[in-house]
Amino acid sequence: MARSNDEVAALFQEYADLISITGGDAFKARVYEKAARAIGGHPADVSTLDAKGLQQIPGVGKSIAEKVVEYVNSGSVSAVEQLRAKIPAGVRRLTAIPMLGPKKALTLYEELGVSSIDELVDAIHAERLRDLKGFGPKTEENILHGIGLLRSAEDRVQLDVAMGLAEDIVAELSRVNGCRRCAYAGSLRRVRETVGDIDILTAAEDSGPLMRAFTELPYVMEVIAQGRTKTSIRTTKGLAVDLRVVPPDSWGAALQYFTGSKAHNIRTRELAVHQGLKLSEYGLFDVESGEKTVSETEEEVYARLGLPWIPPTLREDRGEIEAGLRDELPDLVEEADIRGDLHTHTDLTDGLAPLEDMVAAAAGRGYAYYAITDHGPDLSMQRMTDERMLAQREDVRRLDGAYGTRGKRAKRGGMRLLHGVELNIGPEGDVDWPDDFLAGFDLCVASVHSHFNQGREEMTRRIVRACENPYVNIIGHPTTRLIGKRPAVDADLDAVFAACARTGTALEINAHPDRLDLSDEHILRAKRYGVRFAVDSDAHAALHLAYMRYGVATAQRGWLTKDDVINTWPEARLRRFLDKGRAKGRNKGRARSRDTGRAKRHSTA
């Protein structure tokens, strides 16, 4: 279930949107936006805080604290309700279209009475926008394109949303009497980047109590279908969830079947047929005798087919069957292998938490090392200066080794801190600082944050040039896509991958569920070039550090092993990688043989 913090954050974000749409004070709207973000990222549950405690959250003052209390007590906030009454919900929905903000949405509503995306499409086709001031043919085109993008993501929800709900349902149903086993299956178990509906599988002799408990969950809006083996519901947020109950001795076959993917299942069933067997959700059967051979665990099912157990993240028929038959499945990287996070922010730029809170939270995850990478000055809205960055470095050095001195890290002297930066890759591939300043950082992430519409050649040259910078270690969120919101930039990724491999630059797998960038398919492609990867949370709040799991799952979907991922490496090996070709920059031309030796070790290490 969503935390109260998330509900309150969503409410304030809506309030901010409504203020903007109704032409209210833009500064006030921004304050609510900021408060929404701060509350969403706040570690303590706001429903447990009083007004005074709430005001300790940065950006929350008296008025907002009162509204939080009002929401916790009554389930609504009258100020928000008043604005809701003025503007149909569909008008706010219009602002989800890229290129269409609050001003244009209000114009469309007031001038044309447009209050939904469908009505907007009709209005465009009827050429009714042509007479509006500020709307030209190009705007029409952009709006239609934006609607297409939005709709393509509409029926699917993001990974973290689906995962939160699924884990909650599994926890609830596991408590029901007679429930022998319970797990989520489907695309969620394969950890695809978006999820269409959630499949929950349970094993029990009697399905009745489970079906009842399922339909009585508090967030069930509608029971779509209810039977003895399968019940389907829709949640208040519009997400469809199927529950299937199978006999305990069919658990393995059912889990295998409902995990999919469809393509993977077709291949496994083919394998069965070739061996005179039949595979279904009830088990693996001998065709001639009709006798069931195995079904209780997935391992048994795969073993009987001549396969090792195949991790769900690989089950896409992308070669896992062949690799399994040859016993050459990769030893996939796991979350426990991750020794540190190499891309994180603090409140020095756009993060929410102070440095020390982030460091403490990272140490709590058991990391051996941790990098702080706030934005450089080229993202001018972040107001970074040399002085501020150097002052942060002092703080980082002071905290180096100070956390993580208990538990398993104790004897190794605490968590090591790396002072880094997230540089901005400018339109020409240049970054925020000259070499001599960059040399002071332990590592540099470099990412594209603007000029997304450059042509393919320019964009490729831009990113490749960043790779060639001897101080750039990681290309952050390499395609800059936002799932369902913004397409990937147009670049020749093969050229980028080759440049990364050649220069010793890692590609990020940004674990934020909005991004998951690189995606699994790009990872598979990049790996062939011998590229290294960094799985990073890009955390802007302590809670975001936990996004790591989605990044690791995406890495698994890209068939990565521990060795492919630089932040699973011991610190010394990582630091050698981060040194890149810097020595070359320091002594131009000198010590060439030593450096090529080093480069060689990197590419094969």
Add this chain to the structure above:
DNA sequence: GCCGTTTTCGGCCCGACTGTTTTCAGTCG
């Protein structure tokens, strides 16, 4: 509506791009 090394008022992230204009408004990151 929040906040304070410009503290109880008066600022508030700011520069750039895009499409529409003919000097600028809206949107974005």
